[in-house]
Amino acid sequence: MYPDRVVSGMRPTGSMHLGHYHGALKNWIRLQTELPCLFFVADWHALTTHYDDPSVIERSTWDMLIDWLAAGIDPSQSTLFIQSRVPEHAELHLLLSMATPLGWLERVPTYKDQIDNLANKDLATYGFLGYPLLQAADVLIYRASQVPVGEDQVPHIEMMREIARRFNHLYGKEKGFEEKAQEAVKKLGSKRAKLYNELRTDYQQDGKDEALAQAKAMLDDAQSLSLGDRERLFGYLEGSRKLILVEPQARLTEASRLPGLDGRKMSKSYGNAIALREDKESVSKKIKTMPTDPARVRRTDAGDPERCPVWQFHQVYSDLPTREWVAKGCKSAGIGCIECKQPVIEAIIREQEPMHERAQAYLDDPSLVRAIVADGNDVARKLALETMRDVREAMGLAYT
Numbered sequence: 001m002y003p004d005r006v007v008s009g010m011r012p013t014g015s016m017h018l019g020h021y022h023g024a025l026k027n028w029i030r031l032q033t034e035l036p037c038l039f040f041v042a043d044w045h046a047l048t049t050h051y052d053d054p055s056v057i058e059r060s061t062w063d064m065l066i067d068w069l070a071a072g073i074d075p076s077q078s079t080l081f082i083q084s085r086v087p088e089h090a091e092l093h094l095l096l097s098m099a100t101p102l103g104w105l106e107r108v109p110t111y112k113d114q115i116d117n118l119a120n121k122d123l124a125t126y127g128f129l130g131y132p133l134l135q136a137a138d139v140l141i142y143r144a145s146q147v148p149v150g151e152d153q154v155p156h157i158e159m160m161r162e163i164a165r166r167f168n169h170l171y172g173k174e175k176g177f178e179e180k181a182q183e184a185v186k187k188l189g190s191k192r193a194k195l196y197n198e199l200r201t202d203y204q205q206d207g208k209d210e211a212l213a214q215a216k217a218m219l220d221d222a223q224s225l226s227l228g229d230r231e232r233l234f235g236y237l238e239g240s241r242k243l244i245l246v247e248p249q250a251r252l253t254e255a256s257r258l259p260g261l262d263g264r265k266m267s268k269s270y271g272n273a274i275a276l277r278e279d280k281e282s283v284s285k286k287i288k289t290m291p292t293d294p295a296r297v298r299r300t301d302a303g304d305p306e307r308c309p310v311w312q313f314h315q316v317y318s319d320l321p322t323r324e325w326v327a328k329g330c331k332s333a334g335i336g337c338i339e340c341k342q343p344v345i346e347a348i349i350r351e352q353e354p355m356h357e358r359a360q361a362y363l364d365d366p367s368l369v370r371a372i373v374a375d376g377n378d379v380a381r382k383l384a385l386e387t388m389r390d391v392r393e394a395m396g397l398a399y400t
């Protein structure tokens with residue numbers, strides 16, 4: 001119905017590290033070659049937890065954009081923009097808030113978890129409670145078909161789908177919808193119109209999902225239909241409403257396999273991170289001083305890689321022969337820990353070399369990043385306005 005599109009954002013609350021790279025950015029880099037992608041800096045989301053000290057946000061925004069570009073996000077393939085530069089996100093958030101039951105927000109599992117995890121901050125705010133709704137607006141405003149998420153974020157996508165469904169139900173009513181939909185069916189041509197009606201009956205009477213999928217595919221191919229008729233026929237398939245907002249699908253990504261230097265989740269606040277653009281000397285020093293299997297007190301003590309965080313780095317960075325060399329050498333005390341760490345140090349430095357090179361161009365001339373983002377803001381805003389025109393009209397706010 002609407003073109004396939006991916007939307008994803010990150011909060012600018014500090015510099016990016018290799019955990020972000022392996023956990024999210026590598027996935028974005030892959031996605032940008034498959035589908036049109038919109039990647040945004042979620043500066044309003046950063047404010048939901050950093051409202052008392054927003055100083056970090058602006059600096060982190062530009063650093064983060066350079067990190068994305070350094071990592072391999074290609075502005076000729078992806079649209080990069082800043083959330084607050086597309087104010088329609090806030091408008092849709094406000095409009096969705098009118099009809100979103102409070103209980104939907106309170107039951108989002110990460111809401112309570114975050115409040116517990118960030119116990120040092122007062123998060124009993126209106127903005128923090130509403131952040132999943134702002135996330136929904138971020139995605140629905142682009143009629144995104146896919147959102148890359150980890151397992152823990154799936155409930156957020158489920159909620160976005162419920163919000164889109166509720167919105168379409170409440171505001172997709174149209175005077176004379178049934179008649180207009182039947183007129184639109186005729187425009188498919190007699191053969192297709194007959195098939196459409198049969199598939200609609202199969203789905204509505206017998207709940208056949210394959211009939212719904214086949215009918216949707218047929219509508220996708222029916223290029224002669226106007227956008228309005230197409231929306232009607234998609235809505236008519238499932239009920240008697242126009243589909244104004246699109247229900248996105250979660251695109252599951254593997255959780256990051258790269259832990260922090262101490263084996264816990266990599267996080268700047270734990271002091272166990274390697275920055276995406278960390279210099280070589282510092283990378284080498286950090287890995288050399290990484291904790292290892294506590295049982296290997298002396299070089300002659302045998303160890304167990306499963307008890308060592310360096311082993312988890314080998315899982316990400318080393319090929320099979322190297323991993324076999326580590327496992328054998330560790331268990332037999334045939335290799336020392338410094339020797340074991342050397343291939344990891346070399347692999348990280350190798351991984352970061354092209355990132356440093358790409359970043360340098362943007363550090364030398366910051367106007368390049370500004371220009372990429374200005375273009376991205378324009379592209380995103382245009383798409384957002386297309387949706388908002390329909391949303392305003394459906395809610396009686398078009399004033400034409």
Ligand code: SF4
Nearest residue numbers: 293303308330337340
């Ligand atoms: S040899 Fe390697 S895997 Fe074994 S304890 Fe030392 S650093 Fe860890």
